[in-house]
Amino acid sequence: xxxxxxxxxxxxxxxxxxxxxxxxxxxxxxxxxxxxxxxxxxxxxxxxxxxxxxxxxxxxxxxxxxxxxxxxxxxxxxxxxxxxxxxxxxxxxxxxxxxxxxxxxxxxxxxxxxxxxxxxxxxxxxxxxxxxxxxxxxxxxxxxxxxxxxxxxxxxxxxxxxxxxxxxxxxxxxxxxxxxxxxxxxxxxxxxxxxxxxxxxxxxxxxxxxxxxxxxxxxxxxxxxxxxxxxxxxxxxxxxxxxxxxxxxxxxxxxxxxxxxxxxxxxxxxxxxxxxxxxxx
Amino acid sequence: xxxxxxxxxxxxxxxxxxxxxxxxxxxxxxxxxxxxxxxxxxxxxxxxxxxxxxxxxxxxxxxxxxxxxxxxxxxxxxxxxxxxxxxxxxxxxxxxxxxxxxxxxxxxxxxxxxxxxxxxxxxxxxxxxxxxxxxxxxx
Numbered sequence: 130x131x132x133x134x135x136x137x138x139x140x141x142x143x144x145x146x147x148x149x150x151x152x153x154x155x156x157x158x159x160x161x162x163x164x165x166x167x168x169x170x171x172x173x174x175x176x177x178x179x180x181x182x183x184x185x186x187x188x189x190x191x192x193x194x195x196x197x198x199x200x201x202x203x204x205x206x207x208x209x210x211x212x213x214x215x216x217x218x219x220x221x222x223x224x225x226x227x228x229x230x231x232x233x234x235x236x237x238x239x240x241x242x243x244x245x246x247x248x249x250x251x252x253x254x255x256x257x258x259x260x261x262x263x264x265x266x267x268x269x270x271x272x273x274x275x276x277x278x279x280x281x282x283x284x285x286x287x288x289x290x291x292x293x294x295x296x297x298x299x300x301x302x303x304x305x306x307x308x309x310x311x312x313x314x315x316x317x318x319x320x321x322x323x324x325x326x327x328x329x330x331x332x333x334x335x336x337x338x339x340x341x342x343x344x345x346x347x348x349x350x351x352x353x354x355x356x357x358x359x360x361x362x363x364x365x366x367x368x369x370x371x372x373x374x375x376x377x378x379x380x381x382x383x384x385x386x387x388x389x390x391x392x393x394x395x396x397x398x399x400x401x402x403x404x405x406x407x408x409x410x
Numbered sequence: 411x412x413x414x415x416x417x418x419x420x421x422x423x424x425x426x427x428x429x430x431x432x433x434x435x436x437x438x439x440x441x442x443x444x445x446x447x448x449x450x451x452x453x454x455x456x457x458x459x460x461x462x463x464x465x466x467x468x469x470x471x472x473x474x475x476x477x478x479x480x481x482x483x484x485x486x487x488x489x490x491x492x493x494x495x496x497x498x499x500x501x502x503x504x505x506x507x508x509x510x511x512x513x514x515x516x517x518x519x520x521x522x523x524x525x526x527x528x529x530x531x532x533x534x535x536x537x538x539x540x541x542x543x544x545x546x547x548x549x
Contacts, residue, residue: 315526315531315532315533316526316531316533317517317526317527317531318524318526322524323524326522326524327492327524330490330491330492331488331491332473332474332490332492333470333472333473333487333488333490334487334488334490335490
């Protein structure tokens with residue numbers, strides 16, 4: 130049997146990941162959050178949901194973002210999102226009828242009784258199918274992102290508390306963790322290379338945001354995407370963008386790989402409040 | 411009124427680099443920008459190295475390193491700070507092979523580095539790496 134050992138040593142902490150010899154999620158959370166606390170002592174845990182805007186290295190540009198937030202450009206879009214969420218299906222039922230049986234947004238994604246990973250995106254499409262409606266095909270932008278935003282915003286201010294208590298959930302967690310820390314692509318980066326090891330550093334003109342908090346603001350409304358006519362982006366759209374930047378083949382939105390990654394990141398965000406949607410530059 | 415000005419600027423640039431055979435490194439008032447690199451022909455090896463280094467789809471070294479060199483073009487976007495500024499290379503690398511090895515596969519010297527292995531992963535060709543090293547050894 131091949132034993133895979135990935136060692137990542139970073140300023141401040143060392144982490145050994147070996148098949149069958151994982152640290153518990155609880156230890157991982159303490160270590161991961163502790164790393165950022167040391168690296169950015171002035172940044173409160175709760176503010177990590179603001180993404181790169183919260184880092185001292187981004188201070189000069191934060192002003193722009195704050196100005197934008199006085200009249201967030203997504204306001205009209207959110208009205209549309211809420212209407213889409215509330216609009217009854219042909220059979221008279223609504224999304225809320227499905228989601229009242231699901232966990233709160235703070236416990237997403239979650240592993241169901243069959244061992245499948247359930248994301249909000251996936252459950253929106255399940256709900257559509259269960260009610261005889263067509264599922265949404267574009268899982269990166271547009272309506273799917275608006276619906277996810279309309280669901281999640283109802284839990285804004287509540288703290289992330291994803292469940293990793295079952296063996297099936299632990300398996301998903303390990304898979305996501307491995308993807309997060311493993312280098313990929315021609316340029317040889319892991320997610321951690323940029324968002325842990327180099328958080329706060331500048332890659333050309335861009336400041337690299339902390340991995341902590343990633344996802345708590347998603348879906349996001351992004352200026353860069355707005356200029357291309359598709360302002361909304363799901364978390365998996367963002368993942369694909371980061372993969373492409375390092376010349377790694379992106380996985381499909383809602384693939385097992387991205388679901389596992391989303392789960393791992395959600396666990397790391399334990400205790401950070403949701404803030405959906407968010408504006409990004 | 412805007413367009414003619416842009417065209418005029420482009421015209422001057424084309425004139426400058428279209429007819430240029432070599433840019434003598436020491437006396438160059440300004441090194442070419444990425445755009446100018448694309449258009450320029452018959453550059454000397456050192457300037458070719460500079461061009462490979464700054465071109466995004468090639469070395470993209472500026473993503474992580476400032477480069478301390480005379481003739482830095484004014485309109486080149488700011489460099490990143492993930493890696494140390496590239497400075498005094500010719501004094502610090504008496505051994506050309508060692509510098510080349512750092513660019514070819516930086517993970518040999520430091521397995522945790524985030525610097526991409528330009529040779530090992532075929533991000534750049536062997537010749538392009540040679541040109542970058544030629545350039546680095548002039549600074």
